[in-house]
Amino acid sequence: xxxxxxxxxxxxxxxxxxxxxxxxxxxxxxxxxxxxxxxxxxxxxxxxxxxxxxxxxxxxxxxxxxxxxxxxxxxxxxxxxxxxxxxxxxxxxxxxxxxxxxxxxxxxxxxxxxxxxxxxxxxxxxxxxxxxxxxxxxxxxxxxxxxxxxxxxxxxxxxxxxxxxxxxxxxxxxxxxxxxxxxxxxxxxxxxxxxxxxxxxxxxxxxxxxxxxxxxxxxxxxxxxxxxxxxxxxxxxxxxxxxxxxxxxxxxxxxxxxxxxx
Ligand code: ADP
Numbered sequence: 001x002x003x004x005x006x007x008x009x010x011x012x013x014x015x016x017x018x019x020x021x022x023x024x025x026x027x028x029x030x031x032x033x034x035x036x037x038x039x040x041x042x043x044x045x046x047x048x049x050x051x052x053x054x055x056x057x058x059x060x061x062x063x064x065x066x067x068x069x070x071x072x073x074x075x076x077x078x079x080x081x082x083x084x085x086x087x088x089x090x091x092x093x094x095x096x097x098x099x100x101x102x103x104x105x106x107x108x109x110x111x112x113x114x115x116x117x118x119x120x121x122x123x124x125x126x127x128x129x130x131x132x133x134x135x136x137x138x139x140x141x142x143x144x145x146x147x148x149x150x151x152x153x154x155x156x157x158x159x160x161x162x163x164x165x166x167x168x169x170x171x172x173x174x175x176x177x178x179x180x181x182x183x184x185x186x187x188x189x190x191x192x193x194x195x196x197x198x199x200x201x202x203x204x205x206x207x208x209x210x211x212x213x214x215x216x217x218x219x220x221x222x223x224x225x226x227x228x229x230x231x232x233x234x235x236x237x238x239x240x241x242x243x244x245x246x247x248x249x250x251x252x253x254x255x256x257x258x259x260x261x262x
Pocket of ligand 1 (some may be wrong): 245
């Protein structure tokens, strides 16, 4: 009896060891495939963030060439300055991507949201020139201070503006209304008169896009809402009753006491 029991125990131990091994193999391959998925997502994110300044640089470069041919070198020089700024921006973006690996090193600083909006609009200038879109801006007279990383907040605005411009492609009188208000929270709303949001459920999911391959990868809003969450705020969206989409960025207002403590 004892021997039989012993043999059964041995078999059970062997069986358990086999299961343990196959579990380890499964865990290993799961870790490998999630690394690959993360790598894929990361590559898409990198090209997404760099394509915007690259496209702007291409436009400025073409402009500078034309100006030089027409011997308007002063104006060409200012195009070169813009290109220089964009290169600086791309450097900042890659630095930032590197810092993802060491989270927590973000440059959080008190900043005026009105300035972030202006800077983001300046980045969109080439696209805005090639399309006729009316932009109405309503900003408070006083600074609207929030605590966040300037570059990443501008990235969010650029994404929202670019989406709004894309959405109004077929509108008769394309129009984007930007309203910044400061109460309990700083609220920046972007309202376009485009085709509206087709699927509110999937809107913020990574890789959800209704654009043609090459025009969009569907990461902009996923990244943007992650950024705003990191800043302690939220990004929401809905279809306006009078048509078009509304995107709203809410961020906690930085009180002057807090600002002094910074
Ligand atoms: P991408 O722009 O690369 O598609 P986003 O994450 O920025 O990625 O946007 C995802 C999708 O959300 C878009 O493809 C579009 O279908 C929808 N969307 C975003 N902004 C708007 C908008 N202003 N109006 C209508 N639909 C929008």
